[in-house]
Amino acid sequence: MATDSEEQDAALLPGTRRALDHRLAVAQAEGRVPSAVAAVVRDGRTVWTGVRGGAVAEAGGGPAPGTQYRIGSITKTLVAVLVMRLRDEGLLDLSDPLGRHLEVPGGPGVSGASGEEVASATVAQLLSHSGGLAAEPRGPWWERTPGDLRPGTADLFGERPVRHPAGRLHHYSNLGYALLGSLVERVRGAPWDEVLREEVLRPLGMERTTPLPEEPYARGWAVHPWADAVLPEPLADTGRMAPAGQLWSTAGDLCRFAVFLSAGDDRVLGAGSLAEMRTPAVAPEASDGDRTYGLGVQLVRSGGRLLAGHTGSMPGFLAAVWTAPDERLASVALLNATAGTAVGGLAADLLTTVAEREPSFPAPWRPRSAADPELLALTGPWYWGPSGVALRLREGRALELVPLGGAGRASRFRPEEDGTWTGLDGYYAGETLRVVRGADGAVSHLDLGTFVFTRHPYDPQAPVPGGVDPRGWRAG
Structure with a gap:
C-alpha cells in the first residue's frame, strides 16, 4: 500500500521529483548540514517532501516531515x-x-x-x-x-x-x-503566543507550531568551518524578544501556512489583507538588489518571478518559506545548522524547479452567471486625451484598466459601497474611480483621481480640462 508521502508525490512527474531530491541532496551534502527537510506545495496541496541527513544522533529518531525545527524570523510573518x-x-x-x-x-x-x-x-x-x-x-x-x-x-x-x-x-x-x-x-490582553495559537495556528491546523520544542524535534548544531565536526547550540527561551524568532514548526505546518499566505483564509485574514502585506512597503537598500520588504513579508525576485515569504535563522537552524501566489506554488526548507547553506536560495530553487518543469495550469474560464447591465455598459475603450485604455469587468464588480497598445498605466480596482472604486496597484493605487453622469443620467465620463476619461479622444461633449478646440480634429 502506498504511503501518504507516496500519494502526495504522485502528483509530480518522476523527473521533477528526482530533480527536487537531487537539489536537496546537494544542499545537505555541500552545505554540510546535519539534516534537511523540504517540501513543495501546488494548488493548495503538498506534492513533494524530501528528507536528507540524520547522521547526527537525534532524540526521537531521524528527521521527518513531522520533525520540529526552529523557524527563526518566519515568526515575524506570523x-x-x-x-x-x-x-x-x-x-x-x-x-x-x-x-x-x-x-x-x-x-x-x-x-x-x-x-x-x-x-x-x-x-x-x-x-x-x-x-x-x-x-x-x-x-x-x-x-x-x-x-x-x-x-x-x-x-x-x-x-x-x-x-x-x-x-x-x-x-x-x-x-x-x-x-x-x-x-x-x-491590545489583546493576553500573551502574544497564546493569541497566535487561538487566532492563527488552530484555525490553520498548525498544531505542531510551538514557542518551545516538542518531540520529535531536531537539535541545533554549529558545523566547524574547517573540519567535519559539530558543536551543539544552546536552546534559549528568548522572552521579550520571542516575537522576533522564537517559534518551532514542521514542514507540514509551514506548508499549511504557505497555502494561507498565498490565498488567505477568512477565519484568519482575507486575501486582500495578505495582498497588502505582499506589496513592497520600502525601497530596497542598494546592496539588496532584487530584495525588498512588505508588511512582515520578504519579497525577492528569483527566476523571473516575485516570491513572497520569509527566511529565518537561529543558532543551530535555518528555515525558509516562499510563495508564488499567481502560480499557486510554495516551498519550504528546514535545516539544523547555524550556517553553511543559503536556505532561501534552496527553497527558491525547489519552487522554480516545479514551476519550470511543470508550469501550473490556469483555472478554467467560466462565463459569469450574471453581470450588471450598467457595469457592462462601462466596459470597452476609454480615452485620456488621445491615449486609449480598456475597462474590463471582473468578478464581484471589480474593474481593471488596461492600456491599449501596451504602453500606459494599468490598475485593478475594488468596488466600494458608495458606488466608487479604489485602485489596488500601479500608479492609481489608492485613487478613486468615479462614474460621472450628466443631467439626463447618461454617463458623461470617468473621473480617476482628477483624470478625465471619455468615450472618444478629447470628446467635446465631456468636461475635458482646458476645453477642446471647437474646430475639432484636422489635418496639417
Whole structure:
C-alpha cells in the first residue's frame, strides 16, 4: 500500500521529483548540514517532501516531515498577521504611532528624546523595518541567552535604540518585532503566543507550531568551518524578544501556512489583507538588489518571478518559506545548522524547479452567471486625451484598466459601497474611480483621481480640462 508521502508525490512527474531530491541532496551534502527537510506545495496541496541527513544522533529518531525545527524570523510573518488582524478589526491603524497603543519607557541610559522617537514610529514602519530602530536589543547576544535578562520592554533598549530617521530607509530590526509582539499583548490582553495559537495556528491546523520544542524535534548544531565536526547550540527561551524568532514548526505546518499566505483564509485574514502585506512597503537598500520588504513579508525576485515569504535563522537552524501566489506554488526548507547553506536560495530553487518543469495550469474560464447591465455598459475603450485604455469587468464588480497598445498605466480596482472604486496597484493605487453622469443620467465620463476619461479622444461633449478646440480634429 502506498504511503501518504507516496500519494502526495504522485502528483509530480518522476523527473521533477528526482530533480527536487537531487537539489536537496546537494544542499545537505555541500552545505554540510546535519539534516534537511523540504517540501513543495501546488494548488493548495503538498506534492513533494524530501528528507536528507540524520547522521547526527537525534532524540526521537531521524528527521521527518513531522520533525520540529526552529523557524527563526518566519515568526515575524506570523506576528505581522496578528497585527493585520487588529487593523482589520478596527483596533488600530497602520499609521498609528506605536506610543498610541503601547507605553514605551526609556531603557538604561536612554534619553527621553530617544524613547519618544521609538514611540513615534508607526505600526506600518515597524512591520516593514523602516522605523529606524536598532537592529538588535541591548546585549548580550539575544538569540543565545535566556530572555529573563530582559524581563520588561525597557530592558530591550540600548543607549541608542533609534539609528535612522523613521520612514527613510529599510533597516532590519529584531527590536521592532519584539515591540510589535508587546503591542499585540497590550491590545489583546493576553500573551502574544497564546493569541497566535487561538487566532492563527488552530484555525490553520498548525498544531505542531510551538514557542518551545516538542518531540520529535531536531537539535541545533554549529558545523566547524574547517573540519567535519559539530558543536551543539544552546536552546534559549528568548522572552521579550520571542516575537522576533522564537517559534518551532514542521514542514507540514509551514506548508499549511504557505497555502494561507498565498490565498488567505477568512477565519484568519482575507486575501486582500495578505495582498497588502505582499506589496513592497520600502525601497530596497542598494546592496539588496532584487530584495525588498512588505508588511512582515520578504519579497525577492528569483527566476523571473516575485516570491513572497520569509527566511529565518537561529543558532543551530535555518528555515525558509516562499510563495508564488499567481502560480499557486510554495516551498519550504528546514535545516539544523547555524550556517553553511543559503536556505532561501534552496527553497527558491525547489519552487522554480516545479514551476519550470511543470508550469501550473490556469483555472478554467467560466462565463459569469450574471453581470450588471450598467457595469457592462462601462466596459470597452476609454480615452485620456488621445491615449486609449480598456475597462474590463471582473468578478464581484471589480474593474481593471488596461492600456491599449501596451504602453500606459494599468490598475485593478475594488468596488466600494458608495458606488466608487479604489485602485489596488500601479500608479492609481489608492485613487478613486468615479462614474460621472450628466443631467439626463447618461454617463458623461470617468473621473480617476482628477483624470478625465471619455468615450472618444478629447470628446467635446465631456468636461475635458482646458476645453477642446471647437474646430475639432484636422489635418496639417
